[in-house]
Amino acid sequence: MVFDFLQPLSKSCIEYVDGLSKQALGKKITLHTDSDFPNLDSVSIAIIGVNEFRGLEKENSQNSLDGFRRALYGLYPGNWNVAIADLGTIEAGESLKDTYFLVQTICEDLLRKKIIPIIIGGSQDLSYPMYRSYDGLDQMVNFVSVDNKFDFSKESTNLANSYLSNIIVQEPNNLFNYSNIGYQTYFNSQEEIDLIDKLYFEAYRLGEVSNNIAIAEPVFRDADFVSIDMTSVQSSFSGNFIDFNPNGFSGKEICALSRYAGISDKVTSFGVFSFNHEQIEFNLVAQVIWYFLEGFSFRSNEYPFGSKENYLKYTVLIEEDELVFYKSDKTSRWWIEIPIKSNVNNKLKRNTLLPCSYDDYLASCEGEMPERWWKAQRRSII
Template identity: 30%
Template sequence: MYAPWLQSDYLPQPGHAPESFGYHLLQTAKSEAKVAIIGMHPAWADQVRDCLYGHFWDHGDLQVADLGNLRKPSVDFAIPLLKELYVSGILPVLIGASPLLAEAQYLAFAEVNREVGICSIDSKLRLSYEAAAEGDRRFLDRAVHRTNSPAFHLAHLGDQRHLSDPRLDLLFLSRHFERYPLGKSRSDLRDLEPAIRDVDLTVLNINAVLAAEAPSQSEIAPSGFSLQEAGQLAYYAGNSDRLASFGIYGAQPIGQNQPDRLTAAAYAQLIWYFLHGVSRRHADFPTTATGLVEYVVDSKVNDRFVFWRSPRSDRWWVQVPIDKATGEVRNRLVSCSYADYVAASSAGELPERLFHAFSRY
């Protein structure tokens, strides 16, 4: 079915134990898969597989298949493949190197006319203040500066202020996007969970991780998330019922040397924790409020706010005021936290993040 786009030439190490990740991948029929691992950069993806296949399996009955590597590592070639996966309800996990290939994750959603929310975890904002020429394009440019089907929402985590154009603050404010610089992101990772839960795809650049823990990076910086923290963010992404695409990029491998092996192990660990989150999903993404508990809060700026809580996961959402509710129904319940509910119920005002979420309508 996916043969026109993929090649399967990876030779796994022999003798995988029944408890191993690789054994489960090799035993899963590709036609039954709900999650598909795809290499966007073949040689690098195979190094990551060498690490990933040896991990223990702890993902229950999650159906994961390795579909192989992209035959041509280009954005335009990848778009129809990813579109086919999205339409089929299969979640792709993409192992990449160049961050520009992450454009395909978004553009494939645009092909199916979806209002798309993007989460980027990166050490810098790979976005131009204004639309850039082809040769100067950054991977978020085609999502944000498109005149047709621009991104509905962007949440950016972990950028370092000295590496990002300060003019982008104005762009984020004007579009009501979310931005959590590295210091704010690390202060309490739990504050990032609602932002990650409110998007359709996540792009994780390995440059967001400390260079000491993933040294084969395309751009080295002394600061960043620890690999453990990045693994927690990957778990949040996987655990979101809404999320339909996940990719890791940013490696600059040289060969089978120690830095490359360590970085490949970091990729494998992040993928493992992402899939761990997928295997523990709660199936409570609220396209409607059915099955949720309603909490009505009086407001100083609106007649009332309506919050919803899922008994299955204890996760929270707030409803966009009905007079502003345009666009897709699935976007009308905005992910939030119990702390957001407490803040609104005690002061009658919305936290800043939710104010910006409502302003997107």
């Protein structure tokens, strides 16, 4: 059984939980101990630590994730009814591929059980085996990365800075869309920025998102898998002064983005990577996870699980195109329909709804074509 490779929580971590208030989050989470592995039958979210940093070609001097767990367990939950389990830690395998195999296999098993894996720790190249865990599920994958880099640099020797190349190139190619939230132009070559446009992927600059963080919500609503690189956070907020970044998201902004990921009905896996094992950053990562859990508790189970019968339909004509918008009468969120073209081979085999914003609808009423809709159409036929 693949879960046999998960190491239980340390004795000191268990003792810490024992001393917490009965209202603390740590008391609400089922823990993997030396004597007991959580029963997954009723679990909705599984937390897994990974001590693997070879993708960054560096060793972390403090491999224990106990500091993160203490920070998370000591928080108080909201009015949630979410069954959470901490399955322990994946220690680095004999080779990097061994660790990848374990991450992929464990995530795939959890996905089949309809359990959301939350992978914590290690470098962001672990996003690759998380993406590969969808291979056997017969679906296209929308991947959202919160990162200041695109991570398909040809020149980089660090896998954490080039893993996206493997996702795009290697078969089977299940990637329908890649979206980057918060890239910083000076960290990316013009060749990489041009490639994003050429593949009709989406990218939002740091300033663009910081000025109006709500523009990221429809992107997360369309995601299957979300990966957060903590180096995208400004060092004065994260406490990461080893990989110093004078610019980046604030602590409040990264938590808001995590909540968007949690509240998305479509997100089925989540990862937080590339943070230094120092208590000040553990505290922020714990709060990032807290906001994901809170978002999950408020999921509304709308599209793709609900019915369009409960939506208000709006039709807008722009030149020769007919744009069909839907507004939920439950949450007032908006979608736009991506039609199937009959004369081409479509990746999407039926009309589907793309999350959008009210501003997209207003812009279309003024004759402006929504960029996300245009790119989604192009991706469906290339």
